[in-house]
Each structure stands twice: as C-alpha cells, then as structure tokens.
Amino acid sequence: MVKQTTIASEITLSGVGLHTGKEVTMTFKPAPINNGFTFVRVDLEGNPIIEADANYVVNTQRGTNLEKRGVMIQTPEHVLAAVVGCDLDNIVIELNSSELPIMDGSSKYFVEAIEKAGIVEQEAERKVYVIKDVITYTDEATGSEITVIPSDNYCVTAMVDFGTKVLGTQNATMKNISEFKTEIANCRTFSFLHELESLLNNGLIKGGDLNNAIVYVDKEISSETMNNLKKAFNKETISVKENGILDNLTLHHPNEAARHKLLDIVGDLSLIGIRIQGKIIANKPGHFVNTQFAKKLQKLIKIEERNQVPVYDLHKEPLMDIHQIMAILPHRPPFLFIDRILEMSDSHVVGLKNVTMNEPFFVGHFPDAPVMPGVIIVEAMAQTGGILVLSTVPDPENYLTFFMKIDNVKFKQKVLPGDTLVFKCDLITPIRRGICHMQANAYANGKLVAQAELMAQIAKKQ
Structure with missing residues (x-):
C-alpha cells in the first residue's frame, strides 16, 4: 500500500x-x-x-x-x-x-x-x-x-x-x-515574438521580463518593435541569438x-x-x-x-446463513429478503439474495413479465443494514428495526427471476443511540441496480 x-x-x-x-x-x-x-x-x-x-x-x-x-x-x-x-x-x-x-x-x-x-x-x-x-x-x-x-x-x-x-x-x-x-x-514558458507584441499591446504580461519566458523570434524585428521591447523590459539593448531567441537567457535543453x-x-x-x-x-x-x-x-x-461493482466469492462459506440471519432479524418469509451475509465489519455489511421465480411478489407484479419491485429491493437493503445495527447489541432478538428516513433512491436496472442480488451497506456516520445512517447499494449481473441513503433505528420490543 x-x-x-x-x-x-x-x-x-x-x-x-x-x-x-x-x-x-x-x-x-x-x-x-x-x-x-x-x-x-x-x-x-x-x-x-x-x-x-x-x-x-x-x-x-x-x-x-x-x-x-x-x-x-x-x-x-x-x-x-x-x-x-x-x-x-x-x-x-x-x-x-x-x-x-x-x-x-x-x-x-x-x-x-x-x-x-x-x-x-x-x-x-x-x-x-x-x-x-x-x-x-x-x-x-x-x-x-x-x-x-x-x-x-x-x-x-x-x-x-x-x-x-x-x-x-x-x-x-x-x-x-x-x-x-x-x-x-x-523548463520555462515561451512565446513567439508576434504573440509577445499582441500581449504587450493588450496590456498583458505586466509581470514579464526576459528572465521568465523564452521568446522565439519568428519574424523580422522592426525598429519600432525593438524600441517597444526595450521599453517594456526596461533594457538598453535587445538582440537575437543565433538559435532564434531573444538574449538574456540560455536554453536548459534543446527541446525546452x-x-x-x-x-x-x-x-x-x-x-x-x-x-x-x-x-x-x-x-x-x-x-x-x-x-x-x-x-x-x-x-x-x-x-x-459510482457504478463500480464489488466482487465477492459467492461460493465461499458465508459469514451468516439463513438460520443465523433469522436468529437476529425479526422478519420471516415471505417478508425476509436476504439469504446470506457474506461479510461484515464495524462500518459495513454485505448481504445476498437469490431471486427465484417462486417469489410471492411475482404472482401479482407483472406476472407475464416478472420484475422485482423496487420497494422490495429497498427493503432488502434495509434488512442487510439491520444485521449491522442489530449486531451492536448483545440480545438482537429482543429488538425491532424501524425506518426513520429514505433519501436519494435510484433504480438503474431491472431485477428478474434468476438474478443474484448483492447488497452492500456502508455507514455514513457512526451508529449512535441505535440510529444507523448508511449508503446502500444493490448489484446484479455486474451492474449497480439500485441505491439509497437509509436511516433506521432499533428499539426494544415492548
């Protein structure tokens, strides 16, 4: 590194x-x-x-x-x-x-x-x-x-x-x-004589002198131009070197x-x-x-x-399987939308859902051309984030998670039966008083399919 x-x-x-x-x-x-x-x-x-x-x-x-x-x-x-x-x-x-x-x-x-x-x-x-x-x-x-x-x-x-x-x-x-x-x-800046005359006539290069710019003489110097240069640069004499540049400096490199x-x-x-x-x-x-x-x-x-898709080994043994997830989350089928947790740290969590044709929401959501509802994708991202925030308490089974705010939701690609959805949630601010503010992204088929800023809070069951 x-x-x-x-x-x-x-x-x-x-x-x-x-x-x-x-x-x-x-x-x-x-x-x-x-x-x-x-x-x-x-x-x-x-x-x-x-x-x-x-x-x-x-x-x-x-x-x-x-x-x-x-x-x-x-x-x-x-x-x-x-x-x-x-x-x-x-x-x-x-x-x-x-x-x-x-x-x-x-x-x-x-x-x-x-x-x-x-x-x-x-x-x-x-x-x-x-x-x-x-x-x-x-x-x-x-x-x-x-x-x-x-x-x-x-x-x-x-x-x-x-x-x-x-x-x-x-x-x-x-x-x-x-x-x-x-x-x-x-290697110093440079100008051609015809450009220099124009710059002087337009009141520019007020800080210029023959020590901070190479001047290439690309035209015949008239007596009037010579006098103007002497006045502008406060020099008694000005001449042209054999290599075609005004005097008072030497090139550091032939191709300067x-x-x-x-x-x-x-x-x-x-x-x-x-x-x-x-x-x-x-x-x-x-x-x-x-x-x-x-x-x-x-x-x-x-x-x-923005569209960068993280790569995970989906065949690797997960950090949590569906049974471990249900031991933490209060959700149950048909409203449990994550199958595995792939990785987790103090500031992020990655979850996975295999989208199958047997999902109950496909029965009524465009049954002839099934598309996973966007609100379900957002809920799945939130459940993934819920694992992160519930892992901060010793008895997660005694807590529920409630939305506080959803911002900047964008849906970029359709999610279809057979897709594997990967959810990555990163904390925007540290978890305090059970409040979790995170950036959530959903990926499928090597593309970003949805994203949102989510804020949720855990509360103890009454």
Whole structure:
C-alpha cells in the first residue's frame, strides 16, 4: 500500500504575476488526508477555498484559470505541476492575490520550496485510477489531441509542431514522475515574438521580463518593435541569438519548449483530482485541450466509481446463513429478503439474495413479465443494514428495526427471476443511540441496480 503524502512544514515564496504584474505572496501548507490540492485566497473576506478541479476551469487563454463563486485563481499550472512532480497528494496553497507568481516561468522554484519544507507520509492509502482502456480527446478546430493508454506507471509524451522554422517540431517524454524534478521542472514558458507584441499591446504580461519566458523570434524585428521591447523590459539593448531567441537567457535543453508543454500537461491534468496510472500521449497540447481532456477523464472516472461493482466469492462459506440471519432479524418469509451475509465489519455489511421465480411478489407484479419491485429491493437493503445495527447489541432478538428516513433512491436496472442480488451497506456516520445512517447499494449481473441513503433505528420490543 502506497500512503498519501503532504509537506512537513509550511514555506512561503513571493513573486510577480505574469499577466497582472502584481506582487504575490504564496504559502505552501500541510493538508489532511484526502484534501487534494486546494487554493485559499487570504486577501478576500472569509478566505474562500478553490479546489484544483477541472470543473472550475473558466478560461485557458495564456494559461489555465479557475473560478469558484466569483473567486479567481490564475495560472496555477506550474505550481500544480511541481506539487505532482514532488509526489504529493495533499497541500494547501495560500495566496494574497488571484495570480500565482511566475518566478522564472518554470516549476523549478516551487519544487525547491517543497523539497525544503520536506515531505511526510500520512495514514491513508493513496488513491490511483488505473487506465484500462484507450481514452482520447480531440480538438477539431486545432487538431490537438490527447490520448491515454494503459501503462504500468504515469508517463507523458508531448509532441509539438508550431509550423515555424525557429522552433520546428519537438518531442519530450517523461517515463516516470520521478524524472520531473531533474528533467522537466526547470523548463520555462515561451512565446513567439508576434504573440509577445499582441500581449504587450493588450496590456498583458505586466509581470514579464526576459528572465521568465523564452521568446522565439519568428519574424523580422522592426525598429519600432525593438524600441517597444526595450521599453517594456526596461533594457538598453535587445538582440537575437543565433538559435532564434531573444538574449538574456540560455536554453536548459534543446527541446525546452516541448518539455515545458509536458510540464503544463502534468499541471493541468492534476485537475482530474486523482492520480492516473497510464501513459499520456499529447499531440500539439495546450491549456484548452489539456483541461477538456481532464474534464472528460474526471467524468468517466466518477461514473465508473459510482457504478463500480464489488466482487465477492459467492461460493465461499458465508459469514451468516439463513438460520443465523433469522436468529437476529425479526422478519420471516415471505417478508425476509436476504439469504446470506457474506461479510461484515464495524462500518459495513454485505448481504445476498437469490431471486427465484417462486417469489410471492411475482404472482401479482407483472406476472407475464416478472420484475422485482423496487420497494422490495429497498427493503432488502434495509434488512442487510439491520444485521449491522442489530449486531451492536448483545440480545438482537429482543429488538425491532424501524425506518426513520429514505433519501436519494435510484433504480438503474431491472431485477428478474434468476438474478443474484448483492447488497452492500456502508455507514455514513457512526451508529449512535441505535440510529444507523448508511449508503446502500444493490448489484446484479455486474451492474449497480439500485441505491439509497437509509436511516433506521432499533428499539426494544415492548
């Protein structure tokens, strides 16, 4: 079992937002298990929390932007990439502004801060979604495409082609997340000269300078443009290197642009909210296609989790047979709807019913096309849960169980004669004063057939 992790102590960094030009102070703080990655705007009333969640993506122009209830988080992808690259599961990131600091345009300084704070294991198992099938998202307008295929670990390949001579076609691969810190983290963001002119003219990249972005010169620089660049970056002279980039920095890798696109993928896909075991292959990636893919994968994972069918050995000797069940439950045929208890703990119970054509309710419930009534399925789930709550008293034969509430009932599949129903009931809250609040699911034929939130109370027979 791989355990969840967080940082050992809090640590603070300061910098400038690339687009807003505002000074921002950011503090990494330890977070409890299952917290995930959350941002806290300490500059706003109530310190609102924004989770790193693909559902909150509202804009992907020149970065990924999140918004929850009117509260913005701008350009979090480099920080999120660092958090994933440092193998963290839980962290709180406090900010006194909407935009995260650009630093040098990479994840390098965030990784260094996390390593300085230290990493600790937590007492909970890490959640990982294992990719079993090929999943693809394509942006028809741009031809950008991201695919994930089964793999033994999380790895990413990014392929970029910007149609310019100065950059050409580049590829980058991360075979394991352990390579992020040394091979990907220091790769800086980049822009083309024609984009830079547009950004400056529109009042963006107020926090930019030649130290936090690689600028590829893809056009002839006019004297007017040169003067504008000198003014914008407060430089007396600006020149173009032989490799086609503006001066004042040196590339860390020949394919630094592709590696930075890979960095962005790692950050953007963290918005799925769960670790992925699979190989990501991205062709012409960008924040839009990255986050759309994250939304698609997140939705598929949630559907699968919601419909996930537990597997039990039905031939194994049960924990309780029908005679032991009748020693606990007051119900009797034809109103006893469970045949066996397969397993039970302090917080859950699993029961089974073999549905036969001889069930008395089939006589009147669509006799020409028999279907098990939904209310009977709910009652069977409740009887299964009744075993759990009655097992908490020394003399269950002296107690009765009564419904208090039934919520969120859903019927998803028909149950027919010949089906084997498996009921799984999990406590939502601990049993107190004989009150049991549980989530109940019923499965048959490898599918979820019904679910409900049930609340019941046991009372002593009068």
